Amino acid sequence: MDLISIVSGLLPYVKYSIFFIIVLMIGYFIYRKFYQEKYPIHLSKFIFITLLICWFIVVFGITTLSRGAKYTEQINFSLFTSYVNAWNKWSLTEFQLIIFNMLMFVPLGVLLPLIHHKNKSFWRVLVISIIFTSCIEISQLITGKGIFELDDLLHNTIGSLAGYFIVMVFIFWNEQRQLTFIPIVKAISIPLVFITLFGVANVVYNTQEFGNLPFKPAQKQNMEHIQLQLETELSNKSSNACVYYNKDVNDIKKGKLIAQSIAKQFNLKQQGGIRIEVDNRIFTFQDDEGSTYYLTYFMSNGSWSLSSDNIHDAPLKVDIKQQRKLLENWLKSEGLLHNNAIYQQQDERTIRWDLAEPEHLQSTCEDFSKGLVMISLFNQQVPDILFEISDNEMVAKKQLISPQQAYNVLVTGEFSTYNPLQKGDTLTITDVRLTYTYDTKGYYQPVYVFTCIVNEQDYLIEVLISAIQ
Template identity: 30%
Template sequence: MRLQEIIEIVREYFLLAFIAVIVFGILFFLGYFIVYKKLLGGKKSLSKRRLLFCGLFIGYLIMVIGVTFLNRGSNYEGRIVLAFLSSYREAWYSFSVRDWQFLLLNIFMFVPLGILLPLLHSRFQRAIWTIVVALLFTLSIETFQFITGYGIFEVDDLFNNLLGGIIGYGIVMGFMTLKEKEIKRSFYYFSPLLVVILSFGSIFTYYHLKEFGNLSITPIHRSDLIQATITRDIQLNENRMAVPVYKAPSYTKDTADDFILTFFERINLDTSNTEVISYQNEILHWIGEERSHSIWFRFLDGSYDYTDFSSFREDKGPEDVDEETLKEKVRQFGIDLPQDAHFQKVDTGTYEWMVDKKEIENQLVDGFLTVTYYNDDTVKSIVNRLITYEKVRDVQIKSEQEAYEEILKGKFQYYSENKRIETLQIDQVEVSYHLDSKGYYQPIYAFHSTVDGVGTIILIPGI
């Protein structure tokens, strides 16, 4: 989720909360001044400070309800995730802005609750009262999301929300004690915020200092092999070996923009009317007032998806063509294919070239290029995953036996409705590669296997 999208969501529900507070204010005015004061002759008065914080609290509750329920559909089917800190492990292995955003937003969302409660009533200046209310509030949200399908019941969400409430409480109580010049006590109250800042700062610093990135294939949970029958027909090498690590041709936003503009200019497209949507590791360019062409470009390796939307016109359709003609067409896009790339027909007018880890001096060419040719003698779509990687250096990786032992411990990703594996047969193992979160092409082990009768490739990080 982009920062702009988050701001739009906050702005939308801030307006809703503002309108709701005004409506509640009018109803309160009618009830308090007309019914209570005039008709019933009430003498009790309310401070402006209390009214202000009540209004802020009501507005905050409405914003939370909007973000957690009104902003999403009922399509989660009552999922429960009880594994503590699994969302942190997922954020670490993928190291995507989106995952870290959700963690931080779940913390910050409850900071206002921790701030407002002690200001509303002196009872909440005792930590236990604020913590209990924050816990009950987040538990209510998670339970309602589970029942309605508007979200997932996650233990990590309870933890993050409660942590946010504690941070908010610490902030307001810290400033209260600062006014009383109790420096040591205020530091105690500010400590939850300081611990969180130090923890996240340490995570991000360590990540940016280490040489290679993280692999998304690293499992968050262990696969259930308790009752599994595991067999293999291959001999596994017990010796570690040195293999190369490669680097993809990574891009910044500026260099990606230059590549895309050059790409469109090659096919004589007017780029004066371009809409650009940027993400952390990707960028989307739309061309033309009616979005006639698009390219989705990935910074980490320079791969992209190109689409000419005239392909949806009724008079256009895919058409078969010979390889040489198609090669000439893709050259117009600035694409040069290796001579021995494997060429095959996928469907009518759709063809694919594949290269399987071809080493050329200090480079590695790997991946595929898929194109669709149409009856107006043009290529309407390109999916380019054919990447040339530059060698970085040799690294020592685990032995095949060590990687296999990780499988025996369930340390691999496996997705199935039946979470418990009953039979696992290892048929073959090879060294393959996987792109990490920093654009390095890391060696991994690919175990060609049969899991409960279904062919599966189990991936184990090599380093």
């Protein structure tokens, strides 16, 4: 979630709010002309009420109306799961969501005391804030357009109280013509708490040896009514395994260098800034004819892709051998393609280079590269490119838990699945193997993967458990 995404989501409802303000202002002046003397309404109070209504339109629109009905009575009563999720993924997007959920309700806390003097009471603002955010959460639950989350209710309420504390500083100053210490402390307390919280998290994260594993759950599966069946043997023996490092993970500088190289190679011009999409970075280009191209840099593993919205139905009229030579020379000059990469022509327009992953990563303990480059050629100058080659440096050797110990972790429910297990489900474990995955710092860590069947051939899932002690 970046600034562009937020603005694009807000814009339609802001338009509705502006239209609503215009209609109400016209109505107010008509009222003032005919009824103001008999039933006086102060303009300032009318404006604040109008702003409150418009705020609610925007918030309700972006939290409920703008979403598809893809949730089915999902409720999350666990507090602080958003923090655990943000920590596990060490994700800017997840941290932004926490902050945005608070900022979204700041106007409520600001407007309430300005509308009526009784709303200067902290407890009154607290109750009204909880009612407002509860209505939104309940509407999401009923319509299926969101999840009822206790974290959202907490953050919305905190945001409203932050706005309340800030506006009360100005109200006290207006009434008493002096600033007192306590209101100022209250106004800065909430921002200061979260700055401290995120600062401490950043220090802890940067001092730990490895990164976090994004697949770890924000909350455990409830295994109380889940039947487990084990159809494979589990060893009690622990072993050692190597850990590797990929410097391109989360390296936006590498993404910028690739963007510059692509622009130069294909004579493209970059349009605008870098857009954030989940944890990826999007660069936009245009050629001389106005066609648009997108470079997506995947921060989680350092891979990237170049694609366009153009439709390519025409027969290929380019010389594949010539294009292969040009593209190969470009990739090698940028240090992106290894000399030992194996070339093949996949079909009439697709060429690729492959690097095989070593078979015994656990014990090889040598630097290695793996992955592929796949290029789809078209009649225009710019091809579609998928780059998934990663260079990995051996950095450490660590003691692993045994498969049996990993299974004991699984039994406690400390794993995540796309669809949470339901009461009465049967989970049949058919296989376990040791493989590798990138953590949030770019370390290629060993993990156990349990292959499971849910409800006897209903569907397959893979459960990942950290292998390092």
